[in-house]
Amino acid sequence: MRVSRSLIASVAVTGLLAVGITACGSSNSKSSSGGGSSSQSSSANSSSSGGVQSIPLKAGENPVGQTLTGSTKKRGGTLTVYSSEDFEHLDPGESYFTQDYGVDYPTQRPLFAYMPNTANEVSPDLATVIPTTANGGITDGGKTVTVHIRSGVHFSPPVNREVTSADVAYAIERAANPNVANPYFPAYFGAGAPAPLQGTTANYKGGPIPGIQTPNKTTIVFHTVKPSGSFLVSALSLPISAPVPQSFAGPLDKKSPTTYGTKYLVATGPYMIKSDPKTGLFQGIGYQTGKSLTLVRNPNWNAKTDFRPAYLNQINFSIGGDATVIGRQVLQGSHAVQFDTPAQSAVKLAYQQYPSQITFTQGSGDHYVALDNAAGVFKDVNLRRAVWANLDRAAIIKLRGGSLTGSPATHFIYPGVTGYEQAGGAAGPQVPWNKSVTGNLQVAEQYMKAAGYKSGKYTGSATVQIVGANNGNDPAIIQLLNSDMTQLGFHTHVSLVDQSVMYAKYCGVPKQEIDACPTVGWVRDFADPLTVLYVPFYGPAITPTNNSNWGQVNDPQINAAMQKAALVTDPTARAQAWANIDKMLVNQAVAIPEDFDNQANLESKDVAGVNELWNTGTWDLDFTSLK
């Protein structure tokens, strides 16, 4: 999930996208620090960064090397978290937005989770260990995953009782209930997943799933129709696996939409939304829509069962306001951080005057131009290559805020995601149309000629329909793309609309046949390269509405390669398989990569912020403390 609604939207429609989550990797993970004591001290090493090269802004203060725990960390106090954007969903079964995750992970305990200093290694959270073939957690050739959950984890008031495996099962089952409508269930657990849970169909609308069994209170077993193994383990790091008590949420889930997460909620993590202890009602108490949200300590949380140190006593989210003002409030104020993407002016101010109060995290997603591969002028691969060759990606970086906020993208698996280096790293695949990030008209004209336009310019009668978002710096980027296209002779028509409209009405609806959707973006959902490439480029994933394969990429060879790669379980082989698919996507120029994003984070001088690598790179509130 991305940092801003803009990205989100971009990502949006599908599930995976953007905004969401991140982390990734290959799977399997070892049980690193997982559950255990809150006093463990770990500073990550570079090997856990999954290939992320930290920006050398401040030695020792990049996300990879930051101190997570230890005696130097201060316990207690209240942190103010500024965010110009409100939350979308606080129900862990619905949430799919960076802001939402900022509340989900401090308040909920999914089966698995990430330490903030790792992009690719999942740790056990509610689970006791990471299931592997070696420890008997993954059996049946990868089709069965057995997870044991911790004892001693309790729900917050008013439920109070101990969490059982049935609560995890219900949490996942309810995700398909239309009243909950989890956005990624179909892609990772349901019928649209590479390895669906047994018994899920395209029309599944909640209720017990045959592929989930709870033989006892501390064991939950997942059966998939194809081998998934460690991929499923990674997917279970999503908030969907955070336990939900059916006795409490069941009646609420019968309403459309559910009021679990809009009015009532219980927690299992170190914090809970301030609420009525007798009813669990938080709306109007700990959460004022569009105004504020207050996290307080969960009285039923047992630190001995959790790896999160949870230093802060209280976290106050201040919602709304102008990003320029918020940036100054954080930089000049006290005990505060900015949670969403800072304004460019604030980044500049921080970089120049408060360098110790800003961090940058690479690997927070990417943007690209989606081109319609199925209809219109860009059905011709050479025309796609021509536009790619002529696009000035370096200029796009400048429009986005300069080299600190991103770098020119050269392929689709972005830094920090497993497979990035195998796919070509920063330089990317060395095909002619990808070599110049500043654009090369001569190369572009070669591909125009290859497409049958002997003059090197488009001479057809079609008008290229471009639909983009009207917020932020997107219009400027769209204008740049438009200019580069007209330079090649294309006649264009640009429509700028609200980002949600762009996705829901135009770019996410194949029958609209939009030729180009610039500035769509993606953020991985969890530690696996599949989550970067599968939904946006897998042909069978195309849907008539809410489609996230914006370019309608449906190449049989690519589809087959994805189907095969999805079932590869060896981490190294899996990374290589998806890197190869990335190269295929570049070779077919299915879309035009624009930029690999960095996340800028602002903090007050008296805050020891810890930002994570596994999602969009923003602050991890479970590890952040005051100085």
Added chain:
Amino acid sequence: MATYIVRRILWGIVLLLAVSAITFIFFNVFPSADPATLRAGRNASPAIIHYIRHELGLDRSVPVQFFNYMKNIFLHFNFGYSFYTGASVLSLIKDRLPATISLAMGGAIIWLMLGIPVGILSAIKRGSVLDRLAMGVALVFVSMPVFWLGLVVLFLFAQDIGRFHVLPGANTYTGLTVDPWKWFTSLIMPWFVLAATSAAVYSRVLRGSLIEAMGEDYIRTARAKGLRERRVIFRHGVRSAITPVVTIFGLDLGALLGGAVIIETVFNIPGIGRLNYDAIGHSDFPIVQGTVILATLFIVVANIVVDIAYAYLDPRVRYS
């Protein structure tokens, strides 16, 4: 007069219906996203979208949807529920309205207190240094974008980010019933920023109107009767000249009560304007419709009040 007021109220209701219909049509005709698709979230299956469309009543004809919507408003005072959060629109409006009323009323009081005296003084002292200075300053404030002025004021006087730590800045709004003093201090800057432009406009309008009025025959007659100049100015001149000011005041206040998006955003005041702005961004039609109806209601009421005020201010105006 009573007949006139009743007639105006009835026409006001007709206007509300018309505005509701137009807003409804806009949302159904112009580019906006399918609410069911938005509500279903990313990656939702067609089956789920179909289910949600049915639950929201979006699978019915547009006239039926509109009829049901208006029926719920007039019979049950139910403005519907947010497509996104499921929250009651009425509860959201109730929650946000106090902040907007606080902002609008305070700002209006200040701009009237500044604009009217300055306008009168400038008219009376026409051509003087005072007049030129006042009108020059007014021109400056009229020319300033509110967004920019708000940021400048914050960067100068806010306690947290200002150069001079004088007043509470953004994100400090507190409800009147929670802490009256904090409520007052948190709104001082927004009030003055809001008032700056309007006060400038009002002073220029009143000046021109009063200069024209002071040249009328009845003013000469009043003076010939031996009335004191102050009485001539205020009892006869201003009373007549203020009519256009009252007109624009009614419109301004009504519109402002419907939400002051920019001020609310810059100072992060959780009012109707921000609620509406965010809802538009999400294509959250029930909230947009609710806030638009609210704004229309305020404008209608304000105009009725203005018309009644005319009769009091101008003896020539009589309603039958």
